[in-house]
Amino acid sequence: MNRIAQVFKEKETAFITYLICGDPDIRSTEKIMHQMVKSGVDIIELGVPFTDPIADGPTIQRGVERCLQKNISLTDVFTLIKNFRKKDLSTPIVIMGYMNPINKMGVHKFAKKAKLIGVDGVLIVDLPPEESMLINQLLRENNLDQIFLASPTTKSSRLKKIIDMSSGYLYYVSLKGITGSSISDFSELKKRVIYIKKTSNNNLPITVGFGIKNSVIAKNISKFADGIIIGSSIVELIEKNLKNKKVMFNKINLFIKDISRSLASK
Amino acid sequence: MKKINFKSFPDKNGHFKDYGGKYVSETLMYPLEELEKAYNKIAKSPAFKKELLNELHNYVGRPTPMYHASRISKDLGSCNIYLKREDLNHTGAHKINNAMGQAMLAKKMGKKRIIAETGAGQHGVATATACARYNLECVVYMGSDDIQRQKVNVYRMKLLGAKVIPVDSGSRTLKDALNEALRDWVSNVDDTHYIIGSVAGPHPYPMIVRDFQSVIGTESKSQMKKINKKVDILVACVGGGSNAIGLFYPYLNDNVAIYGVEAGGFGLNTNKHAAPLNKGKPGILHGNKTYIMENSNGQIESTHSISAGLDYPGVGPEHSLLKDLNRVKYVSVTDKEALKAFYYLTEQEGIIPALETAHALAYAFKLARKQSKKNILINLSGRGDKDIDTIATLQGIVI
Ligand SMILES: Cc1ncc(COP(=O)(O)O)c(C=O)c1O
Numbered sequence: 001m002n003r004i005a006q007v008f009k010e011k012e013t014a015f016i017t018y019l020i021c022g023d024p025d026i027r028s029t030e031k032i033m034h035q036m037v038k039s040g041v042d043i044i045e046l047g048v049p050f051t052d053p054i055a056d057g058p059t060i061q062r063g064v065e066r067c068l069q070k071n072i073s074l075t076d077v078f079t080l081i082k083n084f085r086k087k088d089l090s091t092p093i094v095i096m097g098y099m100n101p102i103n104k105m106g107v108h109k110f111a112k113k114a115k116l117i118g119v120d121g122v123l124i125v126d127l128p129p130e131e132s133m134l135i136n137q138l139l140r141e142n143n144l145d146q147i148f149l150a151s152p153t154t155k156s157s158r159l160k161k162i163i164d165m166s167s168g169y170l171y172y173v174s175l176k177g178i179t180g181s182s183i184s185d186f187s188e189l190k191k192r193v194i195y196i197k198k199t200s201n202n203n204l205p206i207t208v209g210f211g212i213k214n215s216v217i218a219k220n221i222s223k224f225a226d227g228i229i230i231g232s233s234i235v236e237l238i239e240k241n242l243k244n245k246k247v248m249f250n251k252i253n254l255f256i257k258d259i260s261r262s263l264a265s266k
Numbered sequence: 267m268k269k270i271n272f273k274s275f276p277d278k279n280g281h282f283k284d285y286g287g288k289y290v291s292e293t294l295m296y297p298l299e300e301l302e303k304a305y306n307k308i309a310k311s312p313a314f315k316k317e318l319l320n321e322l323h324n325y326v327g328r329p330t331p332m333y334h335a336s337r338i339s340k341d342l343g344s345c346n347i348y349l350k351r352e353d354l355n356h357t358g359a360h361k362i363n364n365a366m367g368q369a370m371l372a373k374k375m376g377k378k379r380i381i382a383e384t385g386a387g388q389h390g391v392a393t394a395t396a397c398a399r400y401n402l403e404c405v406v407y408m409g410s411d412d413i414q415r416q417k418v419n420v421y422r423m424k425l426l427g428a429k430v431i432p433v434d435s436g437s438r439t440l441k442d443a444l445n446e447a448l449r450d451w452v453s454n455v456d457d458t459h460y461i462i463g464s465v466a467g468p469h470p471y472p473m474i475v476r477d478f479q480s481v482i483g484t485e486s487k488s489q490m491k492k493i494n495k496k497v498d499i500l501v502a503c504v505g506g507g508s509n510a511i512g513l514f515y516p517y518l519n520d521n522v523a524i525y526g527v528e529a530g531g532f533g534l535n536t537n538k539h540a541a542p543l544n545k546g547k548p549g550i551l552h553g554n555k556t557y558i559m560e561n562s563n564g565q566i567e568s569t570h571s572i573s574a575g576l577d578y579p580g581v582g583p584e585h586s587l588l589k590d591l592n593r594v595k596y597v598s599v600t601d602k603e604a605l606k607a608f609y610y611l612t613e614q615e616g617i618i619p620a621l622e623t624a625h626a627l628a629y630a631f632k633l634a635r636k637q638s639k640k641n642i643l644i645n646l647s648g649r650g651d652k653d654i655d656t657i658a659t660l661q662g663i664v665i
Contacts, residue, residue: 051436051566052551054448055291061435073563099289099550104564126289126550130279153296153455162292176293177453 003092003120004145004168007042008205013222013263014169015040016207017256018096018231020047020063021080022072024238028245030084032238032252037091039253040260045123045229048077048097055125057180063235074101074110078117085118094121094147094168102135111138121145121168129158129165136165145169150196152176152188159199169205169227172196174212180232183211190224215262222263230259272518272593275584280469283590285583288468290553294448297455302470304375309367309474314374321366322481325399326356328363330482332489332643338614342634346495349617349646350486352509359620359648360482360509361392365461367478369396372459379403379458383447385412385440385505386575386622387419388648389463394428396461404428407446409439412574419652437568440578444552464506465582468553472582479512486643487516495641499633501525502645503626504543504596505575507582509647514594523595526585527629529571530598540569542581543589543596556583572601572656573621575648603628608650608657620648621656 007014017036021029033044049067053060074097081093095114102110102124114122122139129136129148139146145168150159153176163170172193174183183189189208196206208221209229218228237255241248275282288298308314322328331354335347352360365382372380380402384390390406397404406423410432413420423430436442444466451460465472465479490497500517502510504526514524531539539545542557549558551566559567559579571577588594599607604621607628612618619627623646630644650657658665 050564052441052445054445054552055293055452057449058435065435068565071563073565075563100558100560100566101564103549104560104562125291126553128288128290128292128295130295131287131289149292151291151293153293155296158295173291173293176455178449181453 002143002145003090004043007092008169008226011042013225014042014205014207014227015260015263016043016045016227016229017041017234018045018047018229019234019238020049020060020067021077022049022067022070023063023235024066024242024245024248025070026072026076026080030080032249033084034087035249035253036256037088039256041256043092043094045094045096046077046081048074048095048101050098050101053098055178057178057232059180059232059236059239062239074105078113081119082117092120093118094123095119096123097125099124099127107135107138111135111142111144115142115144119144121147123147123171125149129161132165147171149173152192156199159196163200163204166204169207170196170200171229172206172208174208174210177210179210181211183217186220189221193224215258218259219262228263270591272588272591273515275587276469276473280473282583282587284548285555285586286469286472287555288553289550289555290468291452293452293455294468297451298468298470304371305470305474308374309371314370318367318370321370322363326362326366327354328481329485329489330354332486335615338611339634341614342631344638345634345640345642347630347634348641348643350482350513350643352482352645352647353617353619353623353649357388357392357395358651359388359392360479360512361389361463362395363481363512364463364475364478364508365389365392365396368459368461368474369393369400369402372461373400373402375459377402377457377459379405379454380461381405381407381447381450381458382461382463383407383440383443384463385409385443385577386573386620387412387416387423387652388575390428390430391419391422391426393461394423394426397428398426405450406430407433407443407450409433409437409443411438412440412443415656416574416652417655440574441566448552464508465511465584466506466552466554466580472554472584475508476511476515476584479508480515482509482512482645483514483516486513490643497522497643498640499523499525499642501527501626501630501633501642503527503576503622503647504581504585505578505622507585509645511582511584513645518593524593525629525633526594526596527625528596528598529573529576529625530600531570533600534598537567538570539598540571540577540579541598542579543585544598548586551580554583556580556586557589572604573625575620575622576625597629599625599628607631617646618650619646620650621653623647
């Protein structure tokens with residue numbers, strides 16, 4: 001069983017976090033990753049900086065710009081994961097980003113290299129199933145999961161296709177909007193997640209991301225989702241504490257622990 | 267060898283062979299599908315076409331003249347230069363052809379709110395105008411650097427009732443305005459239609475914008491027929507590529523040489539230009555696969571052109587295909603050459619062209635000097651009023 005499947009087998013609700021590779025610097029990203037795992041994070045989505053992040057709100061945009069100033073590239077993302085794996089062989093890592101840097105590296109090389117250094121899954125934000133035929137096959141051949149997004153605007157006919165091409169888990173985008181926005185209708189969200197679970201015959205873990213900013217929201221959603229994903233709030237903690245890394249690490253740790261606790265206590 | 271039908275693209279998935287497609291996040295897949303359906307059902311109906319034609323005649327001022335520029339023709343040699351006067355459209359450029367078509371479609375789709383991106387401000391002004399005409403709320407995203415260099419257009423948009431939102435992220439130009447418009451659309455898909463200003467973006471936009479702009483080529487064809495002339499060479503400038511494809515498309519299967527002119531900025535050997543078809547590689551930007559300018563890590567490069575409307579690191583996917591098929595020759599012209607052509611047309615013909623258009627002019631003038639007795643048709647995509655400040659500043663004059 002691969003690492004991602006293992007998490008969903010063991011955990012009632014998986015705790016997934018997102019942060020950008022190189023934020024606030026490469027060594028700190030790795031440090032935050034290890035610390036997150038210690039405090040209860042199950043899966044880490046590692047963002048690849050891209051100049052034109054069309055699905056991201058201002059917080060993540062600024063984070064990406066911080067990393068681009070240091071020229072962080074997809075190659076650096078691989079190096080970071082390689083180093084991370086020297087100390088952690090069990091936590092799944094999902095590379096999350098936009099298509100162009102991957103296209104530039106070459107999809108064949110990307111898939112092979114990702115497998116080699118211990119990546120578990122890949123989520124390409126601007127690559128819907130319709131444009132994923134080749135890369136989906138390559139990732140499968142390398143035993144890597146491709147995670148797709150579903151959203152409130154996804155119609156049932158496409159949902160089936162998305163589920164068919166997905167492995168690992170499905171990332172349900174809780175709202176019509178960009179990262180950093182707020183969820184307005186929880187009962188509608190619950191209905192959608194339950195509907196998607198039914199459509200997948202409970203064969204694919206359904207996780208929820210976008211708009212999860214605190215332990216109350218996390219706990220609420222954990223009652224019906226197989227996993228919750230937190231991104232902007234972590235990037236915001238990095239941004240707000242750029243001047244003092246010790247404080248930064250500490251605040252992120254407290255935040256993660258708070259969410260973990262709320263997930264455990266539901 | 268089987269002859270290619272150059273007019274058979276895109277396929278039903280929006281691909282121009284390898285290019286185009288829908289590279290967007292999931293939330294936009296539905297509105298794109300909805301738009302494509304509405305476009306096929308509403309915009310292709312005879313009633314819609316008739317209404318749009320009526321608007322183009324009575325509101326926009328079409329058909330635009332086909333002008334034989336006799337003074338410069340003679341001055342440059344033995345070719346005859348014809349100018350398709352898109353500058354004489356209401357609001358001063360070809361952009362209104364697309365804005366009117368899409369605004370009419372949006373209205374019929376029941377949308378209340380329109381968003382747009384703009385570089386030079388011409389598309390923003392055209393969209394704000396169409397929104398005033400059809401009573402639609404209008405929000406225009408514009409890079410803060412472009413706001414600085416196109417102040418008059420910003421003010422025009424405001425007068426027309428549009429809200430202009432400055433975009434401070436990235437390179438603060440057209441590409442970033444497009445990012446921000448896409449983000450707005452994801453957040454407001456229910457009541458909002460995004461009027462993209464060029465043949466860029468995800469399918470069905472490159473097709474829709476091309477179709478609305480094709481009135482340029484279609485009109486030109488019948489105008490040349492009327493005066494019993496055969497076009498030998500077409501020339502247009504290429505930013506996103508909408509005025510170019512609008513002129514080229516109806517001629518693609520004809521025996522005509524076609525040139526698309528990109529912005530060479532300080533020169534193609536510097537990295538300060540905006541010529542992805544000349545110097546870029548295929549990649550993915552703003553929802554489609556096309557030639558783009560990127561660095562070795564796949565990050566999008568910032569571009570330079572004296573004209574804000576050409577200052578874009580990508581290009582419409584159909585142009586990428588036409589390049590690969592060798593149907594259109596894509597060339598470039600530097601800032602300096604464009605400026606020279608700007609002054610030349612202004613002084614010799616009494617027509618002040620947009621700086622974007624001046625790129626097409628500069629290349630066409632080069633051709634006219636080299637060729638003999640050819641009929642060269644240039645798309646005079648816009649007028650230069652918006653660039654007066656830039657020109658004056660270059661001359662050290664404060665207006
Ligand atoms: C007059 C004029 N010509 C050309 C362009 C470039 O756009 P496109 O390549 O889509 O025609 C612009 C864009 O602002 C413009 O204002």
